[in-house]
Amino acid sequence: MKVDPATAGAVEGVITFKGVPPKPESIDMSQDPACVFGNVTPNRSQAYEVANGKLANVYVYVKEAPLAGARFESPKEAVALDQNGCRYAPHVLALMIGQTLHILNSDPALHNVNAQSKVAPWNVSQSPKGAPIDKVFAQPEVMMVVKCNQHPWMKAYVNVSAHPFFAVTGPDGKFAIRGLPPGEYTLAAVHEKLGEQTTRVSIGAKETKSVGFEFGVK
Amino acid sequence: MYNAHYHRFTIFLTACTFLLIVAGALVTSNDAGLAVPDWPTSFGNWVKIPPMVGGVKYEHGHRMVAQFVGFLTIVLAVWTQRAETRAWMRKLAWAMLGLVMVQGVLGGLTVLMLLPWWVSTLHAMAAQTFFSLTMLMAVFASRRWLDAEPSPVEDGGSVSLRVLSMAGIAVVYVQLFLGAGFRHQGMHFLPHVIGAVAATGLLIRLSVRALSGFGTIRPIKAAASSILGLLFLQILLGFGAYLTRVEWGRDAVQPQLSMVLTTVGHVAVGALLLAHCFLLAVQAYRHTLPARGDSVRAEKAAAA
Numbered sequence: 001m002k003v004d005p006a007t008a009g010a011v012e013g014v015i016t017f018k019g020v021p022p023k024p025e026s027i028d029m030s031q032d033p034a035c036v037f038g039n040v041t042p043n044r045s046q047a048y049e050v051a052n053g054k055l056a057n058v059y060v061y062v063k064e065a066p067l068a069g070a071r072f073e074s075p076k077e078a079v080a081l082d083q084n085g086c087r088y089a090p091h092v093l094a095l096m097i098g099q100t101l102h103i104l105n106s107d108p109a110l111h112n113v114n115a116q117s118k119v120a121p122w123n124v125s126q127s128p129k130g131a132p133i134d135k136v137f138a139q140p141e142v143m144m145v146v147k148c149n150q151h152p153w154m155k156a157y158v159n160v161s162a163h164p165f166f167a168v169t170g171p172d173g174k175f176a177i178r179g180l181p182p183g184e185y186t187l188a189a190v191h192e193k194l195g196e197q198t199t200r201v202s203i204g205a206k207e208t209k210s211v212g213f214e215f216g217v218k
Numbered sequence: 219m220y221n222a223h224y225h226r227f228t229i230f231l232t233a234c235t236f237l238l239i240v241a242g243a244l245v246t247s248n249d250a251g252l253a254v255p256d257w258p259t260s261f262g263n264w265v266k267i268p269p270m271v272g273g274v275k276y277e278h279g280h281r282m283v284a285q286f287v288g289f290l291t292i293v294l295a296v297w298t299q300r301a302e303t304r305a306w307m308r309k310l311a312w313a314m315l316g317l318v319m320v321q322g323v324l325g326g327l328t329v330l331m332l333l334p335w336w337v338s339t340l341h342a343m344a345a346q347t348f349f350s351l352t353m354l355m356a357v358f359a360s361r362r363w364l365d366a367e368p369s370p371v372e373d374g375g376s377v378s379l380r381v382l383s384m385a386g387i388a389v390v391y392v393q394l395f396l397g398a399g400f401r402h403q404g405m406h407f408l409p410h411v412i413g414a415v416a417a418t419g420l421l422i423r424l425s426v427r428a429l430s431g432f433g434t435i436r437p438i439k440a441a442a443s444s445i446l447g448l449l450f451l452q453i454l455l456g457f458g459a460y461l462t463r464v465e466w467g468r469d470a471v472q473p474q475l476s477m478v479l480t481t482v483g484h485v486a487v488g489a490l491l492l493a494h495c496f497l498l499a500v501q502a503y504r505h506t507l508p509a510r511g512d513s514v515r516a517e518k519a520a521a522a
Contacts, residue, residue, distance in 0.1 A: 025471040032272040045471040116332075124255055149253040
């Protein structure tokens with residue numbers, strides 16, 4: 001399906017975190033010397049990345065839309081997931097079905113990449129600074145855990161979408177989803193620990209709507 | 219006839235199997251079950267030992283201990299076949315070899331199938347069954363078992379020690395299934411907690427019955443006392459495992475030492491508890507006889 005750029009709208013906003021976020025847990029990487037040598041910055045859990053009240057690593061996507069049956073072309077460019085310093089970068093990513101996930105190992109450490117997909121899970125090893133691994137997903141999934149069982153603190157969250165209307169918040173908590181056909185949508189924001197929030201949004205022709213989500217620890 | 223070398227070998231096999239259970243529990247507690255993605259090779263190699271760091275240390279270490287126990291079990295089967303005059307012992311040794319092979323395949327399957335809970339749970343149950351059998355073999359090969367001629371005592375209880383001890387084994391198996399099912403993320407922990415209450419009640423009744431009715435029979439006294447002590451320890455470890463894993467460690471970024479210690483301890487003591495229930499049952503069958511009333515009832519039931 002091709003969206004008419006003459007009428008396409010957008011939704012953008014900021015994800016905020018209310019209250020004091022949990023103190024990031026320290027990670028002990030001493031069980032693998034290759035991880036210790038590869039790290040120069042303090043190692044902390046990436047579960048709650050909050051700066052100035054803005055929450056990073058939130059997957060925002062169009063959950064329900066008048067797009068049923070529509071097929072969107074997958075981008076040709078791959079999305080990279082690197083293992084660097086025995087951490088995944090990025091921590092949360094999103095791509096379309098049919099789009100390539102390009103998995104790199106920049107570490108001098110052996111990793112295994114264990115994708116805990118609910119549809120088609122897989123687990124492969126990747127040698128130190130080894131050849132990249134390319135994977136393609138055939139079904140949409142939200143917050144699929146990708147983990148390394150050699151270094152159990154290593155977790156990334158991969159989101160696979162059937163359409164191109166999604167974003168992942170950066171350190172400023174901002175997101176923007178562009179090219180939306182006019183219509184009524186359910187927008188969802190998902191965090192690995194804080195769960196999902198949804199809101200209804202109506203987009204008119206060439207309209208940009210601003211939407212905010214507020215998360216907090218109960 | 220008593221063979222000291224053979225007896226020592228069965229004890230050695232029991233100790234190695236216990237070590238194997240601890241090694242297996244360390245794999246799960248350290249979330250290392252898929253650190254080596256292939257099987258039966260490790261990173262494509264049959265023999266080469268990979269760098270023993272991170273999760274590989276636990277997963278490949280477990281495989282190495284398992285291979286050693288498998289080798290010891292082959293030795294046990296061949297040795298028993300050649301040296302043992304009791305036919306049922308020879309059959310038991312070969313059955314153990316079959317079980318250890320099935321166990322190896324279950325371990326491989328759970329890796330290849332990415333740890334489905336029911337395969338991992340079967341693997342855990344087979345492990346503890348095998349450990350119990352090694353312990354029984356060590357008892358059957360002991361001088362005390364071979365030399366002493368038992369003079370069975372009549373059991374006049376409303377429920378015989380034989381029946382109670384079999385119920386003890388059954389309830390520990392149910393607990394093992396529920397606990398392993400929760401540990402491998404196949405079920406909620408609540409059934410395991412409810413099962414713990416039932417198991418505690420039954421095992422206390424079993425031990426008290428054994429000690430009060432047959433406390434003068436040393437093997438029964440030893441097994442029943444051990445069950446009581448292990449049960450107490452197991453409850454403490456279970457509570458500790460609940461706190462460290464479910465309450466405090468739910469969102470932990472990596473397995474914490476306290477969680478690893480309590481959960482591995484809970485698995486290991488669980489294995490000892492099951493093995494001692496088997497021991498008590500064996501001793502109950504050796505040293506007690508159903509009361510006449512029981513025999514009559516059993517005969518009537520058989521006739522019906």
